[in-house]
Amino acid sequence: THNQGKLVDFMPPRLVRFEEATEMVQRAASASDFTLIALDQPTLVPSFEGMRPVERVVGSVVNAIGGGVQPANRSRESMFGQGAPVWQFLDRVGARENPAAATEALHGLFLIEVFPALALASIISTIWHRRRAAKYNPGQRKTFVHADWELVTDGIASLAQQWGVQPITTAANELGKLQSPTKSDQDKLDALICLMIAWTWRFRPREDSMLIGDSISGYIVTPVSGDTRPILVKSALRRSVPVDSLWGDDGLRTINQLSTNLFKSSVAAAARRQPGPVALQNADQVSTHKICPECGKVFTGKGWGGIDAHWRVHHDD
Numbered sequence: 001t002h003n004q005g006k007l008v009d010f011m012p013p014r015l016v017r018f019e020e021a022t023e024m025v026q027r028a029a030s031a032s033d034f035t036l037i038a039l040d041q042p043t044l045v046p047s048f049e050g051m052r053p054v055e056r057v058v059g060s061v062v063n064a065i066g067g068g069v070q071p072a073n074r075s076r077e078s079m080f081g082q083g084a085p086v087w088q089f090l091d092r093v094g095a096r097e098n099p100a101a102a103t104e105a106l107h108g109l110f111l112i113e114v115f116p117a118l119a120l121a122s123i124i125s126t127i128w129h130r131r132r133a134a135k136y137n138p139g140q141r142k143t144f145v146h147a148d149w150e151l152v153t154d155g156i157a158s159l160a161q162q163w164g165v166q167p168i169t170t171a172a173n174e175l176g177k178l179q180s181p182t183k184s185d186q187d188k189l190d191a192l193i194c195l196m197i198a199w200t201w202r203f204r205p206r207e208d209s210m211l212i213g214d215s216i217s218g219y220i221v222t223p224v225s226g227d228t229r230p231i232l233v234k235s236a237l238r239r240s241v242p243v244d245s246l247w248g249d250d251g252l253r254t255i256n257q258l259s260t261n262l263f264k265s266s267v268a269a270a271a272r273r274q275p276g277p278v279a280l281q282n283a284d285q286v287s288t289h290k291i292c293p294e295c296g297k298v299f300t301g302k303g304w305g306g307i308d309a310h311w312r313v314h315h316d317d
Helices: 018-030 053-065 085-093 116-123 125-129 146-162 166-176 183-203 228-238 260-272 307-316
Strands: 034-039 108-113 209-214 218-223 278-281 286-291 298-300
Touching (some): 053 116, 053 218, 085 108, 108 183, 108 218
Antiparallel strands (some): 278 286
């Protein structure tokens, strides 16, 4: 919690379930004019299979350092099916998803989707220049590297110190002292990374961050550096994915709430025909959206907003 950029309260990271997280957010929002949530979880997931367009873009950086991007699609029932806990959390919190508006708003509750593994490639220059992701997950003992744990904790602490966010520096340093960190400790560290992403998006110069994606097919907010920004921009242009666009409307989760059977049958029908765009329909009328069955990108408006050029990119791959 801050007042005109000055920290007045800070809760060290701790483990909670969605129900307790909801209560924490509601308490924070009731006591503040403006509240911003940075969530390390996809929030707009319209497609039943494949990767979201934004995930293909961020893969240009994450894959370059030996990491991986997990696809977000509705077939992963526990994470993104209709009964997945995240949807209930988002419904109960009721935050607006409009990253561009969240940089300037003086009032309201906002949420942005973030991706710590992507952010670290820009926040900690060593990770990018050595072309190797930080192996700082203690839950994967065979690949865990304690020096990488220290690299990430030191990097977050140093950045927070540079920006004058002392409580985050202290919390990161305390985690860095652990000789045998656990997966729960990594969850706490990731929470600090998410918080630093939110701080960057809200307070740092605009060129230090990037909004990749759109309000329908999905998006990610991330810090960028002089090394990672041009790579992400090139990848986004190649795939016709918006970068740093202004959203006229908030994120559209109504598509998420449509029957998954509709998406499954639409994609299956497209697979039986010559591969190509899928028209999304409902009981009343043909929708103004078309969905690429390969990656789930949603196109809107007259002429479907460049879907033909987008489809050629898949064939070029």
